[in-house]
Amino acid sequence: MTSHDPAHVARPDAATPADGLPPQLVPEHPFPPVPDTVTGLGLVLRPWTEDDIPAMIAVLDNPEVGRWTRIPAPFGPLDAEARLARGTYGHEIGERIIFAVTEDGVTPVGEVLAFHERSGRERGVELGYSVAPHARGRGLASRSVRVMTAHAYDVLKAERVVLVISQGNEASEGVARATGFVLDEAAEPVEVHANGFDHVARTWVHRRG
Numbered sequence: 001m002t003s004h005d006p007a008h009v010a011r012p013d014a015a016t017p018a019d020g021l022p023p024q025l026v027p028e029h030p031f032p033p034v035p036d037t038v039t040g041l042g043l044v045l046r047p048w049t050e051d052d053i054p055a056m057i058a059v060l061d062n063p064e065v066g067r068w069t070r071i072p073a074p075f076g077p078l079d080a081e082a083r084l085a086r087g088t089y090g091h092e093i094g095e096r097i098i099f100a101v102t103e104d105g106v107t108p109v110g111e112v113l114a115f116h117e118r119s120g121r122e123r124g125v126e127l128g129y130s131v132a133p134h135a136r137g138r139g140l141a142s143r144s145v146r147v148m149t150a151h152a153y154d155v156l157k158a159e160r161v162v163l164v165i166s167q168g169n170e171a172s173e174g175v176a177r178a179t180g181f182v183l184d185e186a187a188e189p190v191e192v193h194a195n196g197f198d199h200v201a202r203t204w205v206h207r208r209g
């Protein structure tokens with residue numbers, strides 16, 4: 001996302017992010033207030049809290065997250081504090097949702113995000129996700145994506161929902177396929193440089209049943 005992004009205007013004091021997230025931008029179509037929880041499919045999605053800092057590190061400080069996302073690697077307490085603050089601010093201005101993924105409302109086992117599509121497409125919502133290594137392979141990512149896709153259409157009034165996935169990220173492509181997304185052949189590939197890796201990311205778009 002850049003300051004030329006037609007769906008956003010840059011805040012004058014936009015800071016260089018220390019949290020792997022794009023600069024803070026005020027969206028033209030802010031999301032509505034973020035609910036305390038979004039539930040479904042055995043999950044309770046809720047905002048991160050200060051008490052979750054160790055759990056956030058457990059979810060995000062691992063080689064796969066460093067390899068395939070923009071989240072800083074290694075990911076330590078300062079990164080977690082920055083991400084928590086960014087989530088709180090993003091919720092306030094309707095710029096993004098950053099939820100801890102839990103099964104019981106308490107213990108985070110992953111993270112799921114929703115934000116305005118980086119392509120600048122009006123009313124497009126992009127999702128992101130990570131699952132703690134010990135909790136992978138149990139459908140947590142795909143269930144989180146299903147719940148947030150429904151939330152994007154029903155509450156965020158999205159016209160479409162997308163995932164932007166780096167080529168070679170087979171786990172994430174598995175999530176996309178499992179949740180009804182198909183490769184958007186018309187979308188330009190996106191070059192991503194993060195954590196010393198060069199990626200070519202492609203857009204997957206949700207096909208409504």
Ligand SMILES: CC(C)(COP(=O)(O)OP(=O)(O)OC[C@H]1O[C@@H](n2cnc3c(N)ncnc32)[C@H](O)[C@@H]1OP(=O)(O)O)[C@@H](O)C(=O)NCCC(=O)NCCS
Nearest residue numbers: 064068130131136137138139140141142171172174175178
């Ligand atoms: C991608 C990630 C979130 C998947 O989490 P997960 O909870 O293990 O995924 P799920 O259990 O929901 O799996 C969903 C589908 O993907 C498939 N899948 C999961 N991991 C896979 C892998 N390593 N290789 C191939 N397929 C895989 C599953 O088999 C499942 O398909 P199915 O329903 O047809 O059986 C997790 O590996 C992760 O955190 N990776 C690092 C961060 C990342 O890459 N985030 C996405 C950035 S775009």
